[in-house]
Amino acid sequence: MKVMALIYADEAAWDGLSEQERAGVLERYVALAREAREADVMLGGDELAGTRAATTVRVRDGEVVVSDGPYAEVKEALGGYFLFECATLDEAVDWAARIPAAEHGAVEVRPVHVDEEEVA
16 A cells, blocks of 8 residues: 655744754654565655745636745644655554654644555
8 A cells, every 4th residue: 555644744844943953863864664565565755845945836717826935824834754665554653653753743644545446
């Protein structure tokens, strides 16, 4: 089963960390990615640019409306993701719990939709 581990955290808290503190957290992400690759469960993952770099696109009554910033004002913003291939949801949750942001933000684990017609 493919699952996305969507990482939500408070950008202001991250910005408030010292360079040394950020480097320590980033080392933990690198170590987790290495372990997940070695366990052959990591299919991908990336950090996203901050919400200041976001562009939101909506179509309303046939008109494309583009606005700067994220979809909604939120305290915890989507900051990145891991894409795991796990045997069970419990295994995916175990991997997600190892993501550093789970300690101060949230990690949403969601199965990737599989179109059964395409698989057949």
